[in-house]
Amino acid sequence: MKLDGSHLDDLALGAVFLATGGGGDPYVSKLLTSLAFKKYGPVTLIDVQDLDDDAHIVTIGGVGAPTVGLELLPSHNEAFEALVAYEKHTSKKVDALVSFEIGGGNSLVPILAALAKGIPVIDGDGMGRALPEAQMMTYAICGACPTPAIALDYEGNVTSFTTQDTHTYERHIRGLTQASGGMMLTVEHPMTGAFLKHAIIPGTMSFSVKLGALLRENRGSADLLLAPLKALFKESVYGECRLLYTGKVTDKQNSIVGGFDVGEVSITSFDEQQAQMNISIKNEYLVAKLGGKVVASVPDLIVIVEYETSNPINAERLRYGQRVAVFAIGCPAFYRSSKALDVVSPACFGFDLDYVPLADI
Amino acid sequence: MKLDGSHLDDLALGAVFLATGGGGDPYVSKLLTSLAFKKYGPVTLIDVQDLDDDAHIVTIGGVGAPTVGLELLPSHNEAFEALVAYEKHTSKKVDALVSFEIGGGNSLVPILAALAKGIPVIDGDGMGRALPEAQMMTYAICGACPTPAIALDYEGNVTSFTTQDTHTYERHIRGLTQASGGMMLTVEHPMTGAFLKHAIIPGTMSFSVKLGALLRENRGSADLLLAPLKALFKESVYGECRLLYTGKVTDKQNSIVGGFDVGEVSITSFDEQQAQMNISIKNEYLVAKLGGKVVASVPDLIVIVEYETSNPINAERLRYGQRVAVFAIGCPAFYRSSKALDVVSPACFGFDLDYVPLADI
Numbered sequence: 014m015k016l017d018g019s020h021l022d023d024l025a026l027g028a029v030f031l032a033t034g035g036g037g038d039p040y041v042s043k044l045l046t047s048l049a050f051k052k053y054g055p056v057t058l059i060d061v062q063d064l065d066d067d068a069h070i071v072t073i074g075g076v077g078a079p080t081v082g083l084e085l086l087p088s089h090n091e092a093f094e095a096l097v098a099y100e101k102h103t104s105k106k107v108d109a110l111v112s113f114e115i116g117g118g119n120s121l122v123p124i125l126a127a128l129a130k131g132i133p134v135i136d137g138d139g140m141g142r143a144l145p146e147a148q149m150m151t152y153a154i155c156g157a158c159p160t161p162a163i164a165l166d167y168e169g170n171v172t173s174f175t176t177q178d179t180h181t182y183e184r185h186i187r188g189l190t191q192a193s194g195g196m197m198l199t200v201e202h203p204m205t206g207a208f209l210k211h212a213i214i215p216g217t218m219s220f221s222v223k224l225g226a227l228l229r230e231n232r233g234s235a236d237l238l239l240a241p242l243k244a245l246f247k248e249s250v251y252g253e254c255r256l257l258y259t260g261k262v263t264d265k266q267n268s269i270v271g272g273f274d275v276g277e278v279s280i281t282s283f284d285e286q287q288a289q290m291n292i293s294i295k296n297e298y299l300v301a302k303l304g305g306k307v308v309a310s311v312p313d314l315i316v317i318v319e320y321e322t323s324n325p326i327n328a329e330r331l332r333y334g335q336r337v338a339v340f341a342i343g344c345p346a347f348y349r350s351s352k353a354l355d356v357v358s359p360a361c362f363g364f365d366l367d368y369v370p371l372a373d374i
Numbered sequence: 375m376k377l378d379g380s381h382l383d384d385l386a387l388g389a390v391f392l393a394t395g396g397g398g399d400p401y402v403s404k405l406l407t408s409l410a411f412k413k414y415g416p417v418t419l420i421d422v423q424d425l426d427d428d429a430h431i432v433t434i435g436g437v438g439a440p441t442v443g444l445e446l447l448p449s450h451n452e453a454f455e456a457l458v459a460y461e462k463h464t465s466k467k468v469d470a471l472v473s474f475e476i477g478g479g480n481s482l483v484p485i486l487a488a489l490a491k492g493i494p495v496i497d498g499d500g501m502g503r504a505l506p507e508a509q510m511m512t513y514a515i516c517g518a519c520p521t522p523a524i525a526l527d528y529e530g531n532v533t534s535f536t537t538q539d540t541h542t543y544e545r546h547i548r549g550l551t552q553a554s555g556g557m558m559l560t561v562e563h564p565m566t567g568a569f570l571k572h573a574i575i576p577g578t579m580s581f582s583v584k585l586g587a588l589l590r591e592n593r594g595s596a597d598l599l600l601a602p603l604k605a606l607f608k609e610s611v612y613g614e615c616r617l618l619y620t621g622k623v624t625d626k627q628n629s630i631v632g633g634f635d636v637g638e639v640s641i642t643s644f645d646e647q648q649a650q651m652n653i654s655i656k657n658e659y660l661v662a663k664l665g666g667k668v669v670a671s672v673p674d675l676i677v678i679v680e681y682e683t684s685n686p687i688n689a690e691r692l693r694y695g696q697r698v699a700v701f702a703i704g705c706p707a708f709y710r711s712s713k714a715l716d717v718v719s720p721a722c723f724g725f726d727l728d729y730v731p732l733a734d735i
Contacts, residue, residue, distance in 0.1 A: 170537040172546065181531065184553040192549025 014136070014219060016124065017055035018047055023225030026325070028120035030224055031217070033314045034328035035274075035297035036117020036143030037075055037082045045089050046121045049128040056124050057133040059109065061213050064135070064206030069105055071096075072139055072152060073200045074113035074122045076164070076186055078274045079296055080267065080329040081195030082118065085167060091198050092126035095165040099200040102173050103161050111135040111209065113150060115217040116143025116297075117327065122198070134218065139202075141214035141250065141345040142314050145273055145296040146183050149357050151347060152202040153179035155212035162186075162201035166193035174201075191272040214345050220249055228323055235259060235338030238323045246342055253343030253371045257301060257308055258290045259283060259320055262335045267294065267328070278317075278331055280339065290339060292317070294328050299362055301339060309341035310364070312348035312357045313371045316340040343371045375497070375580060377485065378416035379408055384586030387686070389481035391585055392578070394675045395689035396635075396658035397478020397504030398436055398443045406450050407482045410489040417485050418494040420470065422574050425496070425567030430466055432457075433500055433513060434561045435474035435483045437525070437547055439635045440657055441628065441690045442556030443479065446528060452559050453483050454490035456526040460561040463534050464522050472496040472570065474511060476578040477504025477658075478688065483559070495579065500563075502575035502611065502706045503675050506634055506657040507544050510718050512708060513563040514540035516573035523547075523562035527554035535562075552633045575706050581610055589684055596620060596699030599684045607703055614704030614732045618662060618669055619651045620644060620681055623696045628655065628689070639678075639692055641700065651700060653678070655689050660723055662700060670702035671725070673709035673718045674732045677701040704732045 016024070025039045050056075064070070073092060075082065100107060107130070110123035115138040127134045139150035147153060159182040164172045172189055176182040182201075190197045204212065227245055231238050239256045246254040260282040267276035276294040288304025298315035301308050309315050318325045320336040331337075347353055349370055355361075358368045377385070386400045411417075425431070434453060436443065461468060468491070471484035476499040488495045500511035508514060520543040525533045533550055537543040543562070551558045565573065588606055592599050600617045607615035621643040628637035637655040649665025659676035662669050670676050679686045681697040692698075708714055710731055716722075719729045 168542065170535070170542065170546070172536070173534040175532040177531075181529065185531070185533065185550055188549040188551075188553025189546055190549075192545040 014058045015055040016058050018050040020222050021047055021050065023222045023229060024120065024218070025225065026228050027221030027223070027225035028115055028117055029327060030228060030316055030325040031221060031314065032116030032143040032327065033297045033316055034294060035079055035145065036114055036119050037079045038327050038330065039118040039121055041086055042118040042121040042125070045087065046124055048089065049125055053128040056128050058136045058218055059133045061135050061137050061210050061215050064109065064209065066205060066207035068108040068206035070109050070111055070135065070204045070206060070209050071099060071107050071200050072111050072113050072150070072202045073126055073198065074119040075196060076199050077190050077196035078269050078272055079327060080269060080274050083329055085194050085196045087167065090129065091165055091167065092122050093129035094169070095163055095198045095200050096126045096130055098165060098171045099163040102163055107132065109133045109135055111213065112138040112218070114138055114140035114143045115221055116140065119143065120218065120221060135209070135213070136218045137213040137215040138217045139213065141217055141348065143297050144357060147186065148179040148183050150202065151212050151214060152204060154353050154356060155208070157202045157204050157208065157212065159201050161203065162199055164189055164197050164199045166197045187272045195269070195272065214250060214347060216250065232322055235318055235320050235323050242340070250345040251342050255341050256338060257341050258303065258339040260290065260337065262331060262333055262337060265331055265333055274328060276328070280337060292339070293364070295362055296328070298328065300359060300364055301341065307366060307369070308374060309371055310359045310366065310368060311362065312344040312353065312368070314342035314344060316342065341371050375419045376416040377419050379411040381583050382408055382411065384583045384590060385481065385579070386586065387589050388582030388584070388586030389476055389478055390688060391589060391677055391686040392582060392675065393477030393504040393686070393688060394658045394677055395655060396440055396506065397475055397480050398440045399688050399691065400479040400482055402447055403479040403482040403486070406448065407485055409450065410486055414489040417489050419497045419579055420494045422496050422498050422571050422576050425470065425570065427566060427568035429469040429567035431470050431472055431496065431565045431567060431570050432460060432468050432561050433472050433474050433563045434487055434559065435480040436557060437560050438551045438557035439630050439633055440688060441630060441635050444690055446555050446557045448528065451490065452526055452528065453487035455530070456524055456559040456561050457487045457491055459526060459532045460524040463524055468493065470494045470496055472574065473499040473579070475499055475501035475504045476582055477501065480504065481579065481582060496570070496574070497579045498574040498576040499578045500574065502578055502709065504658050505718060508547065509540040509544050511563065512573050512575060513565060515714050515717060516569070518563045518565050518569065518573065520562050522564065523560055525550055525558050525560045527558045548633045556630070556633065575611060575708060577611065593683055596679055596681050596684050603701070611706040612703050616702050616732070617699060618702050619664065619700040621651065621698065623692060623694055623698060626692055626694055635689060637689070641698060653700070654725070656723055657689070659689065661720060661725055662702065668727060668730070669735060670732055671720045671727065671729060672723065673705040673714065673729070675703035675705060677703065702732050
């Protein structure tokens, strides 16, 4: 499949939905990608199963607090420069790129770099959504070494890492990101084609285009969106989809703590008769409680959309007074495995609760 | 000149005096260096003027909060491993090593690496004392590029940097150090012999040995130490030396803030009749006030010794109740230049005061 400018709006719209509040606002990345499509033409989106077993794949994306991304803006070529720095540092040619996470702006970063470099992007990603830390990626969970890795800050400084363990690597890049203004690009987790075939959430790039098209075609009240959305997710790696709540944002708190956006949002039903919904944020929407009872939690997806338009809203753009609907989507089966839950269960984010799959709530 | 185990106690003792409270306690480094002298024999200490103009020199040392260094201990070979990682990363052979700072444990780190590598150490350093940040080194002030640079953490992870500007590099290594437990080794600021001849405080290694010998030979009350100390400093790059205060430590506060030790010490005279002395700390003793009036400030040296033995005391070992004497020593002329004061004046540490040289107070 070829991706071009005609797919861009849908891809980005679907990606914000799948970002579960995080992943970074794709507005600027979308402008950059639109320019790149005009300059370079379409990018080839390849099925992971079509990769040569010995192909050299890396994942590329932005690291930092999404709130910072609203003010610390990329220019047009950081993604390409980071990829060039990786190839120079390792003396290895990269055959294809894969996304950290389909959610938000990080769905577009590999496309930007791949267009300038003339290589394909793989249809899939390492999270099936957005998640805040590197060790939460399928690549790391399946045992890929995070390094050799390259970080490029927005001043053009290149840092390389040899750390063998992704938890430690995550600490290191987070520390460096904080010291670099709060946002960086990294090229990391080099993998072979053979490895990646078993370590990816497949098909999420093309799924995001379909999801974006559906959101565009069904623009309007979130209540009316539910039926087509359910049908689409039922046929995907996600499965379950439900509408959790509709109401007004009556409180929103956010701080940048340790390089992450950390916060809480309260939503009150339109008729003010229902119990309040509270959603905890660490870059992404992680736990949704209705009157204190958990109704959805990470790794399942919690998505907030504007009630009237069904436009998904990133956490950093959520504001007091917005009228919203909250959806919950089941996570891909990969994330319900015990090796994945070891790094993405609610306890990994400091919540004192066990993960209960959405389908069982 | 050859340095061997017989010089070690004096070198380390002198280095703690010149550390002005910071630079890291040299106790563990001294044990390691003693072992290394037994294994490899003496190290050659060369005059900077004897360097070939095209010699490749790097500076090596520990980065972090000295307090962390009391608990996060090196094993025997980090300094050597960091140097090997630098040579591997840059594909360049290092001809000689030079110290960040003569103060504290960082006076010994280049010796440790040089012994294992069989190369000389240069008689001199980049501060003439200890100072908390990379841009405060003579090498950086004279315009050396901080990179290519290597950081090695105590787990053996290697990070490399290309940052062109030392202020930015300082932010980056500080962020990474915090993410690596609070203490790392770096190899950085590559320089030619020709460059270094104009960018070093010369002779401080051999001076530290002399100073240590003097402290050892005059062990006893700080009052009696003053005359021989004045005589030694008068003939050195430092010049001025005075005894500021004697008394008991009546308060000591310290926190690790942004990867630095930040604190304040209060000293009350033995007869409790004089105004109190207060000394501000950021890794090092930076500003001494007597009854609120500045009597010495960075870049001049403020040194606290145990009153009865004249043993210099690192800030992280300073405790309530200790009986101490406070000396002030003039800084080398290099640090009174405007390009140096741009990065080391009291204002650079957040103090709202102009630097007045010790000789003018």
